[in-house]
Amino acid sequence: MKSVSHKVIKFLPGILCFVLSFNSYAQEEPTKSGNSAQELADKMANPVASLISVPLQNNLxxxxxxxxxxxxxxNIQPVVPFKLSENLNLITRYILPVVDQQDVTGENTHEFGLSDxxxxxxxxxxxxxxxxxLGPAFLVPTATEKFLGTEKFGIGPSVLVMHQGKGLSIGFLANQIWSVAGNADRADFNQFYTQIFLTHSYKSGASLGVTSEITQNWQGNTTLITLSPNVGAITKLGGxxxxxxxxxxxxxxxxxxxxxxxxxxxxVAFIFPQ
Structure with a gap:
């Protein structure tokens, strides 16, 4: 576990330097789909944009x-939109976590595998x-280790409200999931999650923002709130x-x-403009 963490620590500063030096490499011209770098940055800030993407979110x-x-x-997080009509899209978002942790569930313990x-x-x-x-959210028990998952299947509502103008995105998304089936010997799942975000994009495709995430575990009576100022950039590697x-x-x-x-x-997000 420590060797993995050390590799990630060495990797993160490289990403930061790449992002901060990014303006000279960002594409200001429209892509083949007609989207400029700033338009793509705005779409990436919109959780229900009609845009196929595959973000890989590394958390340490x-x-x-x-x-x-x-x-x-x-977190492997593909986003796949479906056009239902001229005025309505269905945006599907998937989050599959792969976890490597040490000394979290106890002293000298180690777990590795898929989470839910x-x-x-x-x-x-x-x-x-x-x-x-607006739509449903599902918890799917895909964990490969007992301590990495709930062994429960859950369902609940999800909602997104945001305002977006050129270069500015502000809003929140939230879901509440309750377990409805699964291992009766495991604790029920009852959790609320919300993400509040503000992002400003630039013509170069660079972006600055701040995000706050709130997770409320009603069953365990625990709350976790994090704050994350962020910097990002759109570019092309090859095609x-x-x-x-x-x-x-x-x-x-x-x-x-x-x-x-x-x-x-x-x-690191792979984007496939339509």
């Missing part, structure tokens, strides 16, 4: 719980300015359009059992 957190655990988690997946489907009318999305972003994970509120001392996040 230290000082978790009473045993000062360390956790590396990569989350699948969200937003029905999103085509609008400008105020953007709305592949990509977005890079990096941010600290600053814990604001959290129970001792789940709150880390600090964390870092780096995102």
């Amino acid at each position: 957190t230290y000082g978790i719980g009473p045993y000062n655990g360390i956790k590396y988690q990569i 997946a989350t699948v969200t489907a937003f029905f999103a009318p085509k609008t400008k300015g105020l953007i709305l999305g 592949q359009t990509m977005q890079f972003a990096v941010m600290p994970l600053i814990p604001i509120v959290g129970h001792q059992s789940i709150k880390p001392d600090w964390g870092l996040r780096a995102v």
Whole structure:
């Protein structure tokens, strides 16, 4: 686990330097799809944009719980839109976490494998300015280790409300999931999650923003709130359009059992403009 973490630590500064030096490489010209770099940055800030993307979200957190655990988690997060009509899209978002952690569930413990997946489907009318999305969210028990998952299947509502103008995106998305089936010997799942975000993009495709994430575990009576200022950029590597972003994970509120001392996040997203 430590060797993996050290490799990630060495990797993150490279991403940061790449992003910060990015303006000279960003594409200001429209892509073949007609989208400029800034338009792509705005679409990436919109969770229900009609845009196929595959973000790989790398999260590294230290000082978790009473045993000062360390956790590396990569979330594979494809977004696939479907056109239902001229005025309505269905945006499907998938999150499949792969986790490598040490000293989180106990002293001298180590777990590695898949965690539970989350699948969200937003029905999103085509609008400008105020953007709305509403649909179901599902918890799917895909964990390969007992301590990495709930062994429960869950369902609940999800909602997105945001305002977007050229270069400015502000809004929130939220879901509440309850377990409805699964291993009766495991605790029920009852959790609320919301993400509040503000992003400003530039003609070069660079972006600056801040995000706050709130996770409320009603069953365990624990709350975790993080704040993340971030910097990102759109570029092309070969013929592949990509977005890079990096941010600290600053814990604001959290129970001792789940709150880390600090964390870092780096995102590499593959974009497929339509």
